[in-house]
Every structure is written in C-alpha cells, then in structure tokens.
Amino acid sequence: MTEHDPTFSTTADTGAATLPKVKPPAIKMRKTEDLASLKIAISLRNFNSWYTDFHALHDIDLDIPENRVTAFIGPSGCGKSTLLRWINRMNDLIAGARCEGTLDLHGDNLLDRKHDVVELRRRVGMVFQKPNPFPKSIFDNVAFGPRLHMKMAKSDLGDLVERSLRQAALWEEVKDRLKDSALGLSGGQQQRLCIARAVAVSPEVLLMDEPCSALDPKSTAAVEDLISELRERYTIVIVTHNMQQAARASDYTAFMHLGDLVEYNATEQIFSKPENERTQNYITGRFG
C-alpha cells in the first residue's frame, strides 16, 4: 500500500469498515427489477477467451436479461468489446481467437461448432462503432439483410424497409430519397441507418459497440432515445466507455477490468452503491 500522502485522501482515511456511500450522479436512472426475477436471454458461464496466447477474458459468469438494456463499461483494453463480439461470433474472423466455456442464447449453445453462424448473426444483430453503410442506396442498405435471408414480394420488402426505418426513427427524414446513396447522410443518420439495417432481419438481440462515440451530442441523444424505445422489442447490449451514457441509457451494467467481470448489477446500484472498490474507483474517475 502506498504511504500516507497528505495531498490525497484515500478511503482508508475514513476508517469506516464499509465503503462510504458515493454521491449519486445527477443523472436520472431507471428503476429496474431484481435480476433474478427476469427472463434471461444470454447466459455465460466460465467463459474464457484468448487471442493466440494472450488470455483476454477470465472466467466470466453473466446473465443478460431479455428486453432490457445491459451496458458493459470499463477502461480501455478491459475486454468489453471482445466479449460483445463473442456473442455473435464475430471474433471467428480474427485468426488466433478462441474461447472456452458456455455461451447460451435462449438455451442454444452458441459455441457449438455445428451451430450455424449465419443464422446466429441473423438472430443477434450488431451495430458498429463507426457507421459503415454500404456504398449503395438507402433502400438497398436496409433491404440487404432481408434479401439474403428471405424470399418475399417487392411490396412486402418495401413494407419491411419502411418499418425498419420507422423503428430506427429515420423514416421521416429519408422517405423521399430512398434511392439516394447512403453515404450522403450525416453521421447520426448513417448510424441510425445501420440500426435499421440490423433490425430489418428481425433479430432477438442487438449488440452495439460504442454506437455513439463517433457522433455529435445531438445525434447521440437521438440514438440513446432510440435505444430506450427499442428495448421493448429487443434485448440490447451496449459497450460504452462513456459512463454517463451507461447511467442514462442502461438498465443493468457490468463493469469489467483487465479481462475480469468485476461487478454486475442494476445500473442504479452500480452508480450509487458499488460493492467493489475497483468499481468505485473507476466510477469516481480515479483511473480509466
């Protein structure tokens, strides 16, 4: 332990046996039910992963509830993006990535080699950090997924595209220019287009890897509103390095550090009464 330096005061100064209560941030957080009472969408047990020889994730035990927003927070390099990308097996694209343990989606073991990755990625959609629309028209971007997976009449496809764009709160802005290139949209619009594209194949889960980090505050607010509406239909997991965003937008939060799952609880709990010292240090900005 470091020597007592009068410049800083540490928790040892208070002398209290338990950690003092942290002043709750001035952000309105959602009231949520107890985790045990909810239906679980994704569950991980003893989950470990490696990048060649580097042990990236250690013994993760996690239950992600259905139709709620779960946030992964933690400093850079803690493994939150890695964990997210295992849920839809995007890490299969990286040479040398492997994992062990249990990863279930509604009871289906996702790590089984025989499990169809293509179907998995339809059931579990992903929105990336930097918006990556295809260099095609807005309509073709949203219709890309349905055209791959389903056979339907043109009118039905148009309906599906409209509904997806409505769900992504983009329809009013683009309904007159569906044939225009998607690259002509602003950053926030492009990200909402990517959400519409992900939603168009009727997934059960939406994974979002720092969806607002490349957006300006106004677009960020729009996307966060969208997320809280979408949770009625989809199970949502966000990775974010912005703690205030996690506090605003999520129901449950998992704090990770150096590949460990340090604490996982309702967002309100994590941000007002964290049980672990590391969590508290991160939240109060002592490191990260």
Add this chain to the structure above:
Amino acid sequence: MSQASAIPSPRDPAPPIAANVRYKSRSQRKMIDMGFVAVCVTSASLSIIILLYLLASIARQALGVNFETNSFKNVLFSSAFSLTLISLIVLMIAGFGLLFGKRSRSRLITVAVAATLLVLGLLATVSIVKGESTYIYLTKTFLTEPHSYKPRNAGMYPAIIGSVFVCAVCAATAIPIGVGTAILLEEFKPKNNKLRRVQSFVQLNITNLAGVPSIVYGTLGLTAFVYMFGLFGTVNEPLLEIGSSKSGFYFRLPFGRGVLAAGLTLMLVVQPIIIVASQEALRAVPDSLRQGALALGATRWQTVWNITLPASIPGIMTGSILAMSRAIGEAAPILVVSAIGYIALPPQNLMGKFTVMPLQIFNWASEAKHEYHNVAAAGIVVLLAELLTFNAVAVFVRQKFTKQLS
C-alpha cells in the same frame, strides 16, 4: 417518433411480415459458399497443373526427349518432372526452415518425405531421359557456341553477350532518367494550381506509356535511333563516323542497327516500370523523416539527397532489377530494331550487329526444321534461369537492405 404498426414479437416462428414470405434455405446458401471454394480450388489446381506441364515440356524438349503429343509417356515424364520440381522446392523451403529456424518434428518429417520424393522423381526422370533422349541439347557448349546449321551444334553465346550489352545500355540510361522523373513527381510537388495540373498530366502520360505495346516502341526506336529521322544520312552512308567498325570503339551517326539503338529503345519500354516502382519506393518513406529534415533548415533537394533517397534505395533497386529482368525478356522491340537473322559473333562495339536471347529463341522456334525446337527449349531454360536469378537477387536485396524507417 416511431409509429410502429403491429410488429410481431421477434421470437414468433411465423414469417415476419406476411404469409407469403419464406425463409431461404440456409443449407442452400452454405452449399453455394462451399461450391465457390470448390471452384476456386479446382481452377487453382488446374492452373498449377498447366504451369507444371509447361515447365515439364520445356525441360523435356531441352533434354532431347520428343514424345508424341498425347502418349502416355508424355504424361509419365511430366509427372516425374513435376514431382522432382515440387519436392525440390519443398525440400529447400523446409530445409532452410530447419537450418535457420526452429527444429520441429513436422519439419523433419517434411524434409525426409521431400528428400525421398525428390530422389524418386530424379530417378524416374533420369531413366526416362536416358531411355528416350536422342541428344541432350542443354550442354556446356550450348553456352559457348554460336548458332550453326546443325541444330546439335547450335549455341547461344552471341545472344548472351548481346543481351548483356543491350541491357547495360538500357540500365545506364533508363535508371537515372526514371528515378529522376520519380523524384520530380513525388518530392517536388508544385503548389501552384497550373503547375499541379501539369504534374498530373505528366503522371497520366506515364500511365499511358505503360500501356503502349512494346512493338510500337520498336517502331519508334527504328525511326528515332536507327534512322534518326534521316537527319544524319542513311544507315549505309553515315554522316559521322569515328573509329572503325571492327574495333572496340566506334561511333556513328545515325546509330544504325546496333547495340546502342536497341538499348535506347529498350530504355523507352522499361521507363514507365522504373518510374512507377521508384515512385512507390519514395512514397513508402514516412513523411515524418522529411518534415524533420526540413525543420532543420534543409532545402528540398538536400532532404531528398540525404534523407529520402537513401531510405528508398532498396525499393528503387528492387524495382530496377525487376524492370531489367523484364527488359532481358523483351524480343519485339529488338526485332524491329535489329531485324537480322542469325549472328555468328558477339557485338564488337556499341554500333555492331547483335542479337539477344529471346530473339534467338524466337528465330529457332520459327525454323521449319523441328529439331530446332529442342534448341529453342534449351534456350528457354537459360532464359528462365536468368529470370529466376534476377528475382532472387531482387528479393535478397529487399530483405537485406530494407531497414525499419520509423
């Protein structure tokens, strides 16, 4: 905000929108994916087989074994030869790995298997050659004799010397001009708008020159270097002559059908390649080095001469070596410029009559007497050996001299 009409719960097994929407068969999509991989593997194997057959037939003819086209013996020889070649390559790679890298069990096994296959293949090839060959055309005298009217005595010596001379002239002229142009285009980019348009025009021009067929360069060389636009008299009555055509030093205007004219023509052919390769080598030097030099008060040329050029020399050298290897293989422009059949002696001086390796091969292959095809095959073996040597040298230069720049 969002007015979602009744969207069914995501986990409904029923089709998402309407009754007439069906999911595509996933297994079918997977089969298409695998089918594509199968197509790729098939076409890759076919390409490799064709390449091996090409090499085998050249080796076969160079060794004097003349099978009819689709005899079983042909296939047998090609397989034996391919086996030898492949096991040799595998042996070399695994052997190097064993000597300089880690010794693993799998490497030892690979080396052992490759060595066995190599011996088997060699035995098979040699026995076929011994049994069927009428005469081996690839001999030492092949490299030291000139062409003769008896195919068995024909050799490549004048062509080899001619190639060396022509490529020396080509390299001496093409490399300075090419590298100079590359430096101008990469390091001295103008800020003036008008000049910038000139620069992009020059760049476009170089791209065009790269696409011009080499035989058009040949006709240009004919007019510009051989006849010199008729400005200095004709080839038979030159305007200016210094020295005698039998001695080592001889210069004339117009250049006539000599080594100098051919070298300059080849220089035109090879220019765009050298320029593009040098440009890439210069571009690979990180900008931070240049900025550092400029910040210390160096002029643009001083930066180039002291910092950028030394850092990009390995890349420029590699590009030049590869360009020269292309140049040695070019027959069309030389054909237009020299247009003479068989030469008995290597060129005496820069203006002398000459021939180059690919041209000699072409002449032999065009002969009516089919036995000359075997001689041509032997020539091709020499030419390919030269190609491989140049490429190996280029790779060696790249590996040895490329330093970490930042």
Add this chain to the structure above:
Amino acid sequence: MSQSPLGLPSLPPIGLNRSSGLRRARETVVIGTLICCGLFSLLTTVTIIVVLTKETASFFGRDEVTVLDFITGTEWNPLLGNEKHFGIWPLICGTMLITVIAMGLALPLGLITAIWLSEYAHPTLRAVVKPVLEVLAGIPTVVFGFFALTVITPNLKWLHEGFGVYNAMSAGLAVGIMTLPIVTSLTEDALRAVPKSLREASYGVGATRFETSIKVVVPAALSGIVAAFLLAIARAVGETMIVALAAGSTAQLTINPQDSVQPMTGFIVQMVKGDVSNFDIEYYSLYAVAATLFIMTFLLTVVGHKIRVRFRQEYQ
C-alpha cells in the same frame, strides 16, 4: 550577440550567409535536371505521335491506297504484287479474335482467383502466392509463344482435326495464360482496397462469405476491377511474340478459331523480318498499322484511367 547558450560561435543573421547563393544555384540546377527528366516522358509521347502521324501520312499520300480503303477495306495483302489491298479490317479482326479468346480465359479465371485470394485464403497463403504471381507476370512472352506452338497446337490438333499448324485458338489461349497473373494481381489489389468495415457490416447481418464477396466487396471495388480488365485487354492487344509464333500470317476476316489469322502485331513482325529499308509502300503500311495499334491501346488505357478516377467509390 556573442555566444549561443551552448557555447558555439553565433551565426551571422539570416540573409547574409555567403554560401546561400551557391546553395540556391545548385538547387536550381538540380531541379532543372529533374524537370528535364520529367519532360523526357512527355517528349516520348510526343515523338511517338509525331512519328506515327508523319509516316502514316506518307502512307496515305501514296497512290495505291486511300484513307477510305484503309478504314473500310476487308482485304489485306500488301505483298501481292499488282493486287495490293490495304483494308485494315482483317488485321483488326485477327487481333480481336485472339483477344476475345484470351480474355474469355483470363478475366473470369483471374476474377475468381482474386476473390479467393482476398476473401477466402489464409494470410500466409496469400503472402506466398502474391510474389509467385509477380514472377509469373515477368516470364518472357517468347516462352508462351513456344508453348503455344509446340504444346497447345499439337494438343488441339489431336482434339479436333480442323486445327491448322497456325491457328487463332492456340495463340489466344497462350495470350490468356500470359495475362492471367496480371489480371489476378490487379484485381486482388482492387478488392483489398475495400475497407474491412464493409465486410464486417455484411457478416454482422448474417451473410455467408460468398454473399459478402459478391454482393458487397465486388460492387464496391468495381471501378478498380474494370480498370484492371481494360489494362489486361490492352496487354493482350499489344502482344507480339506469341502471335508471331503461333497465329500465322494469313490476314483474313474470320471468326473461326481454327483458322490461321494475322493480328496487327503479327503483320508488323512479318514486315520487319523482311527487307524494308527501301522505303516502299510496305514500309509505310507498317507505320499505319502501328498507328492503329497505338490508338487502340491508348484509348483503352485512358478509358481505364478515367473509370478508375471518376467512379472510385468513396467508402466513408
């Protein structure tokens, strides 16, 4: 000021440095030399155009041939004594026939191999194959010509009796094999230029590798692919040694690959091998054909460049 902080003697104020004038002079000389080098390439193009135009003009100035005859005539026999004809179409037809056969082999195969290399293949395999392709692209074309003459033609004759000793199919196949490494290499470069994020987006929505390659990557790289194809066609059109060895010297208008044809480059070779220093009309016809060849490859290169620049996809 006397001494700088490091104890070194101070420099005179800027502008009075005596050697700066010398330095500037040297700099100017060097830049002048470099500009001459740069202008050399312009000079080359100008000279090509001037030479070809001048000699072609001399060609058309002769009595035996008119521009109309050249452009519309369908017979080409410049060596036929009194009955000389100078219609260019048989030569163009020969070139086209061989190019079509060659590209029919090289373009699809090259595209498939490039897609496999960039999307499917293991990175070490790609690292091995790329240099091999560079080496294959550098093989002298006489080798392929020899191959066509001594291996492909006999095999074709064995397959079907109709193939002559010189035929277009054999030359076309050899030209195709020769251009295959170039097509593969350039197309693979174009495919690799597509950013990884687009592929991730496609996989994220549940596409198979084939669907991603065909529906996302290839359309995104299309301008580069088309430019690569045009460059390959230009190479095939300008190819000389293979056709000189294997295609023959009969200039005729035919689409039958079994026939012997003479492409433009083949005619130039034939003229040059003979004795052309007496500046007859045959000599000038050589330049006219070379001019046509130059125009064709020039157009192909320029169009390819324009396509690559104009339609280059902005990916972000």
